[in-house]
Amino acid sequence: MSLDLFRKAIHARSDYSPRFRSSQRRVSQWFKWLSPGILVKRWLLISTVGVILTALGLAIWTKMTPIFYLIQLVERVLGKIATLVPNYISGPLTLLAGVLFIVWGHTRTLDSIAQVFLPPGDEELIDLLLAHRRLHRGPKIVAIGGGTGLSTLLRGLKVYSANITAIVTVADNGGSSGRLRREIGVLPPGDIRNCLAALADEEKLLTELFQYRFRAGDGLVGHSFGNLFLTAMSDIAGDLEQAIAASSQVLAVRGQVLPATLSDVNLWAELADGRWIEGESQITEAGGKIVRIGCTPAHPPALPAALEAIQEADLIIIGPGSLYTSVIPNLLVPELSDAIATRDVPKIYVCNIMTQAGETDGYAVSDHIRAIDEACGRRLFDSVLVQKKVPSAQSLIRYAQESSHPVFLDREAIRQLGRRIVLTNVMDEDETTGVVRHDSQRLAKVLLKWYGRVQGL
Structure with missing residues (x-):
């Protein structure tokens, strides 16, 4: 009965407190870093081992003198804390605080790096990383x-x-693709254009751009921008295969398109x-x-x-x-x-x-x-x-x-x-x-x- 009341209180608190919901979401995001398969926990562990080895190396190098006094100071502080709060309470609390600081520090560091390299949006770095791992598996x-x-x-x-x-x-010979095929001698890019747009991350915008057909201009009327783009890339890259590969990198295509x-x-x-x-x-x-x-x-x-x-x-x-x-x-x-x-x-x-x-x-x-x-x-x-x-x-x-x-x-x-x-x-x-x-x-x-x-x- 008391557990049910506690759950109701938590839900009521989350319903009425935006700050609580924000904190709850942040904690949830932290725990995502511990999900299997994203190759983060091992690096956190290695970082921790590195801190310990650094401290140990410093102690050996200085013959323990500064470390000895530091340990004595920590011992006195911990002794005072132990007299006020029992060790079976203060120990786990201190351990939990240390873990939280490590996780917090690493996530904030990664978020700072992500702000430079990731496009603006509502997605968190950890969500993007989880999605990336899932898709590539x-x-x-x-x-x-x-x-x-x-x-x-x-x-x-x-x-x-x-x-x-x-x-x-690459058998298409009609429409814009057919015209480019006859006039320039390139393989028809129309179906390839559609597939590149479908696999692109920014699919909606890219589809509108690639499907855009010119309504004016000598020789441009009826051509789609995507067909002209791939034709130009074919001339630059040397053939259609290389043009598609280069375009896929530029357009952040998920997968590959091949003639x-x-x-x-x-x-x-x-x-x-x-x-x-x-x-x-x-x-x-x-x-x-x-x-x-x-x-x-x-x-x-x-x-x-x-x-x-x-x-x-x-x-x-x-x-x-x-x-x-x-x-x-x-x-x-x-x-x-x-x-x-x-x-x-x-x-x-x-x-x-x-x-x-x-x-x-x-x-x-x-x-x-x-x-x-x-x-x-x-x-x-x-x-x-x-x-x-x-x-x-x-x-x-x-x-x-x-x-x-x-x-x-x-x-x-x-x-x-x-x-x-x-x-x-x-x-x-x-x-x-x-x-x-x-x-x-x-x-x-x-x-x-x-x-x-x-x-x-």
Whole structure:
């Protein structure tokens, strides 16, 4: 009963006293320094040992004379204190005071250093350090795709791990990327730009900056700032890989973004009506059923860093994104698909929520899986993540006007293909526009939870 009253008194005190709440928060921050894994306790201990060794060295050097008198003085003071306060009380109190002074001194020292190097904000140094340790202990994830689907996924994954590698297609030939590709001869930077913005610490501001499109200026109209930035960096650094690495440092990107290949890749598709279409944007605009897809050159070499990331990966995620123009182009690089196929780690395909006019009209989930298997000539993943809940009537009407419909879940056909189904709700539906997308946070959370179950974590 008395313990309950004490707790109530503490809560009442914290409710009515801002000063008490501030002190409580400060003590909580101090104790965070003792959390496992942040490599602070060992250095505190080493500092304490250093103080003791310094005092001992001074004593030896001076033949104990000053230390002897100091010890005598301390002995007299402690003797006086012991006569007033029993040693079983004064001893622990003095010990506690000493520990608090050590912790206080070290934290204030670190805070003073942090004020110089850390950007202004409400976060404490210890919170940033704990977050840094947690993120860098996260699983090594490779995400493969392109377009808005991949950047949406990355935006959620970066909350759980800093060991992320995004492997991005360089087959885009439309819009600003296509113009830069034709006029300057650089690899298309559009999808890479989106992924860099998604993985950046200051994501909101950087996304607005990178997505900004010029509305005036001779030759600038329609270009995005991010595409021009990466193009300039490519010219300065020598190639797109070095440009992305340099940009990642400047933008404080969490993880790395890599092009699937540095070759000048062009997509081609054979349609059911016999037409042969060349160019990523032209394939979608052709509006026919794709029966075969490939690229020129036929066997582009993979980026070595991308192969290395796959070999070290704990989890490989394919998609989401446009099936034939964002996901499959990466897998047309034989070395990449070979590397994925040989890895014995959890591998999952994130299927799109809606079909895409001009690419996947009338496709079920199994059709998406077959398209990837046929394009690569092998089976790359064991599981497929599928949206469970159907969008609202408003969204269905909106998409029906664009000849787009929810991707049908054909369970039996998927089982015959030997895939496991991860059925979940990861949809983000805009109530105003009716646009349906994957929810970044929910998608990442489900994928990491699935990965933990598969690994038995």
